[in-house]
Amino acid sequence: SQTIHQWPATLVQPVGSPLSLECTVEGTSNPNLYWYRQAAGRGLQLLFYSVGIGQISSEVPQNLSASRPQDRQFILSSKKLLLSDSGFYLCAWRGLREDNEQFFGPGTRLTVL
Amino acid sequence: GENVEQHPSTLSVQEGDSAVIKCTYSDSASNYFPWYKQELGKGPQLIIDIRSNVGEKKDQRIAVTLNKTAKHFSLHITETQPEDSAVYFCAANTDSWGKLQFGAGTQVVVTP
Numbered sequence: 001s002q003t004i005h006q007w008p009a010t011l012v013q014p015v016g017s018p019l020s021l022e023c024t025v026e027g028t029s030n031p032n033l034y035w036y037r038q039a040a041g042r043g044l045q046l047l048f049y050s051v052g053i054g055q056i057s058s059e060v061p062q063n064l065s066a067s068r069p070q071d072r073q074f075i076l077s078s079k080k081l082l083l084s085d086s087g088f089y090l091c092a093w094r095g096l097r098e099d100n101e102q103f104f105g106p107g108t109r110l111t112v113l
Numbered sequence: 114g115e116n117v118e119q120h121p122s123t124l125s126v127q128e129g130d131s132a133v134i135k136c137t138y139s140d141s142a143s144n145y146f147p148w149y150k151q152e153l154g155k156g157p158q159l160i161i162d163i164r165s166n167v168g169e170k171k172d173q174r175i176a177v178t179l180n181k182t183a184k185h186f187s188l189h190i191t192e193t194q195p196e197d198s199a200v201y202f203c204a205a206n207t208d209s210w211g212k213l214q215f216g217a218g219t220q221v222v223v224t225p
Contacts, residue, residue, distance in 0.1 A: 032210060032211045034211075034212075042151075042200055042202075042217060042218035042220075043215065043217055043218065044157070044202065044215040046212060046213070049210065049211075049212060051210060059212075090156050090157070094211040101147060101159050101162060102147070102159070102211055102213060103159060104149070104156035104157045104158070104159075105156050106155060106156045107154075107155065107156045109154070
């Protein structure tokens with residue numbers, strides 16, 4: 001069966017510090033991968049998605065970037081965090097078939113102070 | 114682009130009663146409509162979905178209906194239990210890459 005992991009689970013970082021969040025998927029090959037941010041108030045905002053190694057599409061201009069160095073690894077980064085980067089970051093995956101469901105990871109709670 | 118509206122934003126029900134959450138979408142090309150349940154501090158969990166070639170789908174106490182003409186779909190939870198308390202999100206696909214547009218969420222509180 002497929003599983004998705006995210007780490008760290010929680011993170012507190014000062015303004016101006018760098019960021020690296022990692023997401024890995026097990027039990028599938030060539031998944032589509034997604035990064036979402038969920039600010040206080042529940043809404044889910046798609047940040048990036050990837051259909052293959054090295055292929056990243058950005059949905060929203062921001063202080064963040066994403067990379068996919070391996071088939072089942074997706075990384076969210078920032079060179080300098082802003083207060084507004086605080087939130088709950090969720091990684092999700094979907095199989096290649098168009099009708100496949102999208103599944104979310106456990107999330108990373110980021111607080112920027 | 115796709116726009117998904119979800120109502121109500123909060124829903125309080127007595128245990129054993131039914132709960133209904135409604136969503137509307139704007140893009141007639143959307144053909145996949147999942148529902149997610151999110152408990153506090155956890156990632157959203159897919160609970161049921163429906164595709165545009167069917168009008169209704171049921172899984173035990175939850176069901177989803179779709180009206181393509183009116184562009185709306187609904188989640189129905191029957192015989193609610195305290196463990197149904199969570200935030201529920203509807204979504205619609207926006208393209209073939211699997212991108213989803215989410216509703217704003219509904220906080221469901223089931224009181225014993």
